Each structure stands twice: as C-alpha cells, then as structure tokens.
Amino acid sequence: MDSLNIKDIAKLCGVGVSTVSRAINNHPDVNAETKAKIIKIIEQNNYIPNNSARNLKRNNSKTIAVLVKGITNPFFSPLIKTIEKEINQRNYSMLIHQIDSFSDEVDIAVELIKEKKLQGIIIVGGKFTHNTEKLCRINVPFVLTTSIAQNANLDSYSSISIDDYKESYKAVDYLCRLGHKKIAIITAKEDESIGKYRLNGYLNALKDHGIPINKNLIKYMHKDIDEYSLENGKICTYELLSSNEDFTAIFAISDNLAIGVCKAILDYGKSIPDDYSVLGFDGIELTSYFNPTITTIKQPVVEIGLESTKILFDLINQKCGTVHKIYDGELIVGGSCRSIL
C-alpha cells in the first residue's frame, strides 16, 4: 500500500510529477479540477506524501518558529495557514509555539533560539511595549506580525501590521456618520497591545464629531474570562443592557467579541440593527456567516501573512534591512449597522 511513490501517482493521474507536487503543496497554479482528481487518486491509493515527516527530517537545519498569542483566536487561523504554506514552500519547516497571556514573547523567543537553532521567528499578536534593548536579544531574523514596538528604534525590528488607531477611528467615524451619538465600546483595560490603540481611535473619532465621552459606555473585558472571547463580549453587553445607560450602537474591538455582543442583544429580545447597531473588528470569516452579517473592519490577513514571510526570508537572505509595512483595513458593510439620521 505505501509503496507507491509520487511518480506512480503522477502516472495514474496522467499528469507530471511537478503537478502532483504542486497540488499536494497547495500551489495556486493547479486548477481545482486537476487538484481534486489528484487528491482522489492519492486517497484511493493510500499514498502518503508525508510532507510533515520530511519536514521534520529537514527540521534540524531549517526551522522557522511562529510564536502566537491566542492560537485559538479565529482571526489568526488564516494568518497561520498562510505563513505555514509560505514557509513550507521555501523548504523550511514551521514550529508553532503558543504564548499564554502572562508570558513574554521575547523571552520565549530567546529561549527557543537557544534550544532549537532557529533560522527565523515570526511573532504574531504580541505586546506593543518591547524596547530596543529587549528586541536586540533576539539574535536571529524576526518579524512582528500584527504588532509594532512603540518604544523601540525602527532599525531594531521589522513589523507588518495595520494601523490599529486609524482603523478603529474609521470604524467609529462610520457609526457617527450613520447618526449614532451614543456609542458603547467593548475594549481592553490597561492594555499593552492593540486594545489601547483601538480605544484611542474610538475616543478621538467621538471627539472629532463633537460627541462627549460617556465613561459608562466604555466597557472593559472581564479579566477572569478569556480575553477576546464570545463569552466576554456577551457578558459585557448584558451589563450594558441592564445598566441605565442609553445607547444605539456598540463597537467591539474584535469580531469574536462582536458575535458575543449580538448574542446578548438577541437574548434581551432586541433586534440588530433595529434596536442596536453592532460593529466588529478583524474581518473574520464568521462575520459573513452570522445572521445578520456583521459590519467589521477587515484586516488583509492573507497579505499580512504573505508579506511577513517574504520579509522574514529577505532578512534571512540578507536581501533587506529592517522593514515596516502598514496595511490598510477595509470597512466591510454587513447587516448589523443602520442609519438613524
């Protein structure tokens, strides 16, 4: 059963070996029908290309570590998939390491380098507070993805991200233009990463529209519930709805929170967007599956993944110095916000 090799598979499929290889490795230039046929024949013949085992053998010399804060966050799924594909296509293998919310990703990176002889590191979803001295402890090429280091020299690291402040401002500005003046936010307290920037975007958008800040409409995620979870969004919204505060819209600083917000509103027998408008952030696939679909700021997650890997390999191959790229987010209008003008 296991004795078939890639040449046999190619023969059975009536295509070349390189086509089979490209199909297995998810290259974009194999058409869907051919790919489906190859996969079918592979499965019928129990052929195991065993990429990962091969990768492991290569592993000793060529490994990229991807450190992720919040590996179960659905926003990171397509990002990690993209990065993995790109790393594998360059004949490197990827080691995923999840970082819990208490741990410091730079400390972990330094330990991992000692232990694993890494060629490079991509840090996903990290803090914004690392300084130059600290980042210099990472002595292999690395890229910060979806974060920046606000206290570090720009030549001490590379970063690929969106501008969290600007995109959050854009979101709240949109709600204001729809006529909303009483806009609640669900955000992170005393935050060292995206939360602070997204909260500032909210505050300044309101200010620029001449809307005074009502502190009772700023709701911080509960510390004793998973951050950015459905449940946290739901509980925070229950509290808003049962308070005496009046509001017409809620801006949640992540889509996962926004789904929780929607659930709470529906549980209260209210409707979206007739009673409350809801706006999320990130642009995860689920927002387009929810009923109603959720208006959100979409991060170009695939581009961010592609570019992060490209820059990392350019650094490894000494084709570039440090790079900082900021992508634009896109307002995706779903069915969860209405005009009240």
Next chain:
Amino acid sequence: MDSLNIKDIAKLCGVGVSTVSRAINNHPDVNAETKAKIIKIIEQNNYIPNNSARNLKRNNSKTIAVLVKGITNPFFSPLIKTIEKEINQRNYSMLIHQIDSFSDEVDIAVELIKEKKLQGIIIVGGKFTHNTEKLCRINVPFVLTTSIAQNANLDSYSSISIDDYKESYKAVDYLCRLGHKKIAIITAKEDESIGKYRLNGYLNALKDHGIPINKNLIKYMHKDIDEYSLENGKICTYELLSSNEDFTAIFAISDNLAIGVCKAILDYGKSIPDDYSVLGFDGIELTSYFNPTITTIKQPVVEIGLESTKILFDLINQKCGTVHKIYDGELIVGGSCRSIL
C-alpha cells in the same frame, strides 16, 4: 520593572505566594475575585511570571507532544486548552504539532520522538485505520483522542472518544422522531476517520425508521475546499437547494459545516427551522451564539481532554495498561429543528 518576584506580588496582593502561583496557573480553587485582583496587580507592576520560558527550560527532559489534525477547527480549541493546562500542572511542557490532511500522524509521531525525546504523545483527530504493527512503532506512552484504531489490537493503544456511529444515529433518529423523512446529510467521502462512522449512523437510523435512502441527499464535502469548513457546508447546501430534490432537514456531521448550511439557507431567502431544520455535531460554543441557536450533539470535550491527559500520565507512571474510554454525547436542543408531525 522586571525585578519584582512572586513574593513581592503576593505581598502587594495580601495573599500567600501559593495563591499567586495558583492564580497564574489557572487552578480552579482560587476564587474569581481574588484572581482578578492578583491579575490586576501583576499587570500594574509588569510582573512577568514567564511560565512558558520556565517550561522551555524544563523542556529538555519533560515534554509531551500533542499532534492535532485540523488545529484551526474550533472544536479542538477547548480540548487543546484543557490538555495544555493539565500538562503544565504536572510540570511538563506541551509541544503542539499540527498535522496536515495528507500526512500520517503515526509517522510524524515516530519522527518527533527521535528528535525531541518526548515522554508521551496525545494524537488528536487522527485516522481510524492504523493497525497494530504501525502503532507499535510509537515507543513512548500515547493516547488517541477523539479517534480509535479499528484495525489494531486493543492492547496496542489507548483511546478516549465518543462512539461516532451511535451519536450520529442519535442525531438522525431525533430528526426522524420530529417527523422528518427527507433528511439530507453533509459528510466526508471515502473517509478514514469520523466521517464513515457518522455516515453509517445516518444510514442505519433512516433504515430503522423505514425510510429509504436517497443517494441524492447524501452530499460529500468538496475535496478542493478546506474540510469541515464553513465554506464547504455552504457550497454543499447551495447545491442541495438548487437541485430538484425535496428535503426538510439537513444533518451536517460537524457544527462548522452546520453554520455554513444555515448561511446557505438564509442566502436562499428561506428560514430555519420553518423551511429547513438543521442539526450539527460536536457542540462547539458558537452553536449557542448563532441565530437561531443550532441543535447539535455535544461531545464532552473538557472531560475528554482531562481524561486523555490523566490516562497518558498513568501510562507514563505505569499506573495502568492500555485504556479505552467511550464518552456519551448529548443532544443539545437549539432553535434550528422543528417538528413537522
């Protein structure tokens, strides 16, 4: 900033060092209020307990690998979280390794053992087809979680799972008892894992209710779209809805697929459950957030995670021989199925 140690934090919180340690490690016996206070003080003081870095140092001697097929599947998130917590509480560290759909998890396990000096392995979401000879190549204690090895001797491996056949039968039996006779299924074709068992449950439940099988209502996931994805569920349902087949209910063999099913039905301007009943499988958190909530078979995912880790450590400590545990699933009635009697 980083010079505070755990004793300083305990002093600032007015609690003992062990309470701080338990709070940091998410022990269940710290009350939520105390924990929130400790976390707040830790954050205010930039104290970094740096668990993961400590774990890495312990790592050389004490590592458990968790091999996951489909790491971005939301069903696995709480499972992996539980396993990680349990492993860390036993002062071992966890290495996550994702297995792509083409690769063989046993081959990967064997390679990983050579390279990493593992104390044990948990394989999550693997194939059902491994035989005794193959499993014996894994020469450290291991547990199959959410799968069994149908061709292997029971004393060659341990497993913690549900009975996929029985639970799927239960799901379809429920739809039949609500009066549905034309029930579509979205399942996996030529499948070596859960798909085959869940399809058989569907076929036999219909048979026992005297309902003839209509092959046009058996819809296989597309091979060229991510397995068990929202999109696969949506596309399959578009095809069912645009065919000339008449049906009143759809059983999707995973909740992620079921959310895609719901989306397709809503896109067609039809309503759930008035026009079509929808039933999922797994019991992921999102089913209770969707509008309407989705009826599903809930796997006791936390118990499965706890027991998998417990059994693995019993094997490591030679407290037991191979163990096979089958948990019951639970039908969770949401708002997505109606009686048509």
